[in-house]
Amino acid sequence: MQNRLTTANNHPLRPDGDYVLYWMIAQRRLSHNFALDHAIERAVEFGKPLLIFEPLRVRYQWASDRLHRFVIEGMRDNADNAEQFGVAYYPYVEPKPGKGSPLLHKLAEQACTVVTDEYPCFFLPTMIEAVKDRIPARLELVDSNGVLPLRSGEKTYTVAHSYRRYMQKNILAALEETPNPTPLPCSALPSPAPIDSQSIRPDPEILASNLIPQKTLKRWPPADFKSLLDGNGISKIPIDHEVLPSPVCPGGSIEATRRLDDFIDNKLERYGTDRNHPDEHATTGLSPHLHFGHISPHQMVQRIFEHETWTPDQASKPNGKNHGFWNVSEPAEGFLDQVLTWREIGFNWAFMNPDTYDKLDSLPNWAQKTLAETADDERPYLYTLEEFENAQTHDELWNAAQRELVQTGMMHNYMRMLWGKKIFHWTESAQQALDIMIHLNNKYGLDGRDPNSYCGILWVLGRTDRAWGPKRPVFGSVRYMTSDSARKKLKLNKYLERFSE
Template sequence: MTSTLPPQRHQFANDHPPRHEGDYVVYWLIAQRRLHWNFALQHAIDRALEFEKPLLIFEPLRVRYQWASDRIHRFIIEGMRDNAAEAESLPVVYYPYVEPKPGVGSPLLHRLAKHACTVVTDEYPCFFLPHMIDAVKDKLPARLELIDSNGVLPLRAAEKTYTVAHSYRRFMQKNILPALEQLPLANPLDRNSNRPALPCPDGESMAERRKKLLPSKILSKWPAADLEKLLGQDGLSEIPIDHSVRPSQATPGGTVEATRRWQEFLNKKLSRYNDDRNHPDEHATTGLSPHLHFGHISAHEMVSSILEHEGWSADQTSKPNGKNHSFWNVGENAEALLDQLLTWREIGFNWSFQNPDTYDSLESLPDWAQKTLNETRDDERPHLYTLAEFENAETHDEIWNAAQRELVETGEMHNYMRMLWGKKILHWTQTPEEALEFMIHLNNKYGLDGRDPNSYCGILWVLGRTDRAWGPKRPVFGSVRYMTSDSTRKKLKLTKYLQRFAGSNKK
């Protein structure tokens, strides 16, 4: 069967041959944790049809990752629960696994691969995932295929790093229309489609399907996760992760919640997005950054929905000009959101993919930013705070403290407030290196959208990445863009935001 995957999105991680005598095809689901709009799942289905074997969707959650916590674990497990519920009615075998102790689950992929025709997995250019792939690819007793379903443009569409938004936007505008003709299937497992049916019997529970497909020794040693138990009271208490970072009550995980938020945004918020998105009191953003990070919703689906909502057709686009408006020729609200998804989000993936060793370091800053921060290195800081004081929102600044408390309490931070939050950390730490270290730690520990190419790019933007030099030069900042809480208070609607977050945990 011919693959339905655009070639740029496919790579072989090793040179092992496929095994036609295998029992199944494995989709090792590690980044794009959804069953819709997913090129990796789509390709795994193609492989299963090619080999005429069942498709095993293996979704694990390991313990040994930095900043592992109840908050992150629960968010992922809520997504696993949604996938498990949907998979019951689909022609696949779904196998969720939550590691109880560090290292216990390490051999499981190897054992599954022994019986596989091929293993398909998600390519993701950030955090520990590339290192995990490198560690297993040659040891795995099966072919390993990497599939890029990260953005609307493939990671390999760009041959260089784009250092400013204008140049990346112009590149995107030149290449986006062909990419929009190669979107992933919305429902690749739809039984009513014209695609051939996967070999998987109807009328059996998922537990029965797993028992029939997998060796009993595997299931006895690595039982499928009891997701409801894990999501119950104290369900995560025995897993050795950070229990002090509690789950977010404000932001549940999973495709059900992501879809609900997205439909609510399209119906109620898109019409005021451009005017109100910077005002915390207005709640005019999508609130989907965590769900995009964990793959509970796809940027492909969001872009497709916006264009459909606007009645867009390809012939109404303008010539590429690098501007953040007047290319799509849709409403200003849709134009603004498309720019966030297709320029600002995807330039972060461009950075991480092109610079795997430096995307999270000061080395990734442009020369002008490195030079100006070195020139101001010894400038006197108006305040100096320790990491603990930042973490506990114990600064002199009411607005900064509110932003930090929002992050700690909810796992999210308003987009504009995050920019101010980072700028003041630079202002109140001893060195740019310390500022970067503190920002990464706080964002990755508490933020549900941390550990992501987009959030790393946002943190480095604070220090000058994808920005330009600004004047006049200022102490500490030099030519790096300057922001103040006083200016923020004058420009933004903050009354309700401060009522909610500024008064919490005061000494």
């Protein structure tokens, strides 16, 4: 835990507080979670109950029915699990901007310490910075983002090969410390329920009410999941109601675990051969759940190891290659590389470059140079943001990818690369292309606003890639992709039929 725990302020620990508060803002799950583990340890240390506080605010960019519902579905799973485990859980969905702002301060007043998630992206670092000195309690940050701790990297890794080599050198040691898959129930954790009610499994809201003053709960009532998910509760919140919930991707830890099991049982065997083919559905579909913390990369990696009956002595010496290190089946090797290299290099970028991870300044020198050289090249087509958003280009395949994003909140991995390359090809500048990619991905994508997705968008313009030849108009030495080539290589008929309109 040493490389994963930091303190955001200098306030003292208060052993005489009423509870330990876990402010759950990124890793929204009750298992495989280093922050939850640390909060439990603190509660046991002080002999005080644990209060899990999971809020959802209104004032975040691109807030919509789609994103809100996905998070609230995860809250409902957490509430159900909290009831099973007998732990106090307080879900709060802000009804209007600013209504919930004082709530953290109120809860922190009685806390021994406040434990929260460290997350190196979007508005969360700014939010931590804004509250750290204002709340009247110690604020402890815990990194549960990846299998390798954010602070274990010594530099920004500019290409996959260098990150992969670093990962391979350090991964076995990191795997010796994993989050607890079943931290709750914990017999050593003091219960917030009165002694005479221990024979009955109390509702988590009742447990929370034993710790939180009634006037606080009256002013900031816990989330009503029946109204929010089965009624019209979300429609009353001032967010974007035109971006509808995903019809194919529910949120929550239950759905995330189901998808992982389905992938390992039915898709892993063909992952290596079929993952790039949109018609074959050979990927996990878990990037939204990873983004919102409904599943842990540790859980995913451990399930692969169990499936492959892998043990650490099977690993080879670090070689920086995307195969031959783990000595498992080829599809499992490919999947581990996606999770441990391509996902986590994005977190390395965001953590090491908090001011530029989403900007053109983060591109390697060769990419900046070649894009400057081609800045005035004539584009074959020019489209506006509105035309892109409404899938009104000349390219049937690109339009299908955009419709998939808008309709489902997801996009096939290969199609997302092509989608980004053509946005760059059909806009006036790299900056305009970047702005459009970020807006569309963050507005519609359930896995947007994430270090991994920002890194993928900047990959379109050369990040974590190398110079390619021959040089081409507009792209220069940046990797070139075409819809014609994709049509020749990929199985697309069903995909095009599904997203034709």
